[in-house]
Amino acid sequence: MYTENQVTGDMSALMVIFGGTGDLTNRKLIPALYNLIYDHRLPKHFAVAAVGRRDMDHEQYRKVIFEQLKKYSRNEIDQRLWEKLSCLIYYFQLNFTEKTGYERLNTFLSKLDDTYQTHGNRLFYLAVAPEFFETIVMNLHNNKMAVETNDSWKRLVIEKPFGKDLKTARLLNEKLREVFREDDIYRIDHYLGKEMIQNIMVLRFCNLVFESLWSNKYIDNIQISLAEKHGIGSRAGYYEQSGAMRDMVQNHLLQIVSLIAMEAPINLTSDAIKTEKLKVLNSIETFSSESLKNNVIFGQYGRGVIDGYPVPGYREEASVKDNSNTETFIAMKFHINNFRWAGTPFYVRTGKRMGVNAAEIVIQFKSMPDVLYFSNDAEQEPNLLVIKIQPNVGVFFQFNTKDFHMENEVISTKMDTSHTSGEQGNTPEAYEKLILDVIKGDSTLFSSWDEVEASWTIADRIIEYGRQKRLKLPNYDAGSMGPVLSFELLARDCRKWWNI
Numbered sequence: 001m002y003t004e005n006q007v008t009g010d011m012s013a014l015m016v017i018f019g020g021t022g023d024l025t026n027r028k029l030i031p032a033l034y035n036l037i038y039d040h041r042l043p044k045h046f047a048v049a050a051v052g053r054r055d056m057d058h059e060q061y062r063k064v065i066f067e068q069l070k071k072y073s074r075n076e077i078d079q080r081l082w083e084k085l086s087c088l089i090y091y092f093q094l095n096f097t098e099k100t101g102y103e104r105l106n107t108f109l110s111k112l113d114d115t116y117q118t119h120g121n122r123l124f125y126l127a128v129a130p131e132f133f134e135t136i137v138m139n140l141h142n143n144k145m146a147v148e149t150n151d152s153w154k155r156l157v158i159e160k161p162f163g164k165d166l167k168t169a170r171l172l173n174e175k176l177r178e179v180f181r182e183d184d185i186y187r188i189d190h191y192l193g194k195e196m197i198q199n200i201m202v203l204r205f206c207n208l209v210f211e212s213l214w215s216n217k218y219i220d221n222i223q224i225s226l227a228e229k230h231g232i233g234s235r236a237g238y239y240e241q242s243g244a245m246r247d248m249v250q251n252h253l254l255q256i257v258s259l260i261a262m263e264a265p266i267n268l269t270s271d272a273i274k275t276e277k278l279k280v281l282n283s284i285e286t287f288s289s290e291s292l293k294n295n296v297i298f299g300q301y302g303r304g305v306i307d308g309y310p311v312p313g314y315r316e317e318a319s320v321k322d323n324s325n326t327e328t329f330i331a332m333k334f335h336i337n338n339f340r341w342a343g344t345p346f347y348v349r350t351g352k353r354m355g356v357n358a359a360e361i362v363i364q365f366k367s368m369p370d371v372l373y374f375s376n377d378a379e380q381e382p383n384l385l386v387i388k389i390q391p392n393v394g395v396f397f398q399f400n401t402k403d404f405h406m407e408n409e410v411i412s413t414k415m416d417t418s419h420t421s422g423e424q425g426n427t428p429e430a431y432e433k434l435i436l437d438v439i440k441g442d443s444t445l446f447s448s449w450d451e452v453e454a455s456w457t458i459a460d461r462i463i464e465y466g467r468q469k470r471l472k473l474p475n476y477d478a479g480s481m482g483p484v485l486s487f488e489l490l491a492r493d494c495r496k497w498w499n500i
């Protein structure tokens, strides 16, 4: 099925997960490792040390993660494979702030190196709240755990959000760079590991029919929607500090914008691709006070109904302040001020507790002149190219054809090549791809510091505007598609959000 086992077969890595008992580890990282072993893609010499503060032994930890794995694995659980994986996974108790504990950890890792022949290669994965990033990295440094040798690498995977604004991101970056080389810092944005996000470049640069029309000359507007039905679960502590802007826009959404709008890179190397993506981020309009006021909509969900069940409003969620002004929804309109895109608006939105779970990119092409087939009573449906990221995966294209047996009547034809993951079989989860990429040393699907810096420059201005603005929240019902204002944002331009 997969050929990557040949690629990873000779590789070795000891993955050290800080935050071994956390949500990300349970829901994404351990299932990703299981699915890698399921598909014979895990390196031959591989082991995991999961670091957490709870008092547990290896066996207890394995039992806990097994229960979660059963819920979150995309493949069925094969007991034999689980046993094979579980004996590679160890638990190490450590409070991140306990300086002396790192020496013990280092000794423990060296023993695992001997047992599993991982040759000192370390993948340090920080699956922790951002406040611990610096603490952990400086402790690794002080204990010489991040030192590369001629025959071993040390790589750092750091979760988003990278800082909480441009200033803190810069400070964090400086600290990381004291310890790790830029090439060894993997700023993960798991959206970049999703199949259809990787497919954007292929769709654009392998299809003349799309790329030749891919500009302000032929495209009327571009819409990106990342909608989630779930709320914040148990993550209030994090989300109250973050909101939708830091959680989704500064990273996932802007990364998608840069892939959609970039010029063709000179080749497929990581540097060449990132160079082009960065140019897009640097060309996004600097929001004036006027455009902030007119073109940025904040939202927060109130009570509502999802899938037939009543759900509480954001302010009623556990550990959320009852006067919280944290945004759980954002919609924005902006322009990319470069030769290719000037004049074509980008509309983006993301929100929690919305009516659907769906991530889609809609490219709306300009309409034909209303001369031959269209008049006021026969309204023209535009050509739409929809890149469906999830839950359906694939491409949808809408175009006009003649209605059979009718004279000169036009109907809109919908060609949908997307499939639910069930029909298609399993698409490798983003984290599987990204973990393997780190082991291979391929940072193409990770954000460079320059991209992070450019994204914060955009995000900071919007966050500051939201902080000063008197928001009237909550302003949308759970289970709806967001605040009325976000529909007005497009209606004002005689446009509409295409249904996702």
Ligand SMILES: NC(=O)C1=CN([C@@H]2O[C@H](COP(=O)(O)OP(=O)(O)OC[C@H]3O[C@@H](n4cnc5c(N)ncnc54)[C@H](OP(=O)(O)O)[C@@H]3O)[C@@H](O)[C@H]2O)C=CC1
Pocket (backbone or CB within 6 Å): 018, 019, 020, 021, 022, 023, 024, 025, 027, 051, 052, 053, 054, 094, 095, 096, 097, 126, 127, 128, 129, 130, 159, 160, 161, 190, 235, 238
């Ligand atoms: N969850 C998700 O879906 C996603 C998360 N992320 C990012 O991943 C990171 C982790 O998120 P998430 O897993 O949700 O967070 P959690 O709060 O669920 O997990 C945090 C982990 O850190 C541990 N921890 C906290 N304080 C200490 C300490 N002083 N010493 C030792 N361990 C400690 C926790 O231990 P304990 O269990 O004992 O509390 C837990 O294992 C964040 O940066 C987040 O933004 C990114 C994308 C998706």
Ligand SMILES: O=C1O[C@H](COP(=O)(O)O)[C@@H](O)[C@H](O)[C@H]1O
Pocket (backbone or CB within 6 Å): 190, 228, 247, 248
């Ligand atoms: O990074 C994050 O992403 C998830 C959404 O990811 P998905 O792969 O399930 O679409 C989001 O729920 C979370 O709040 C955010 O931190």
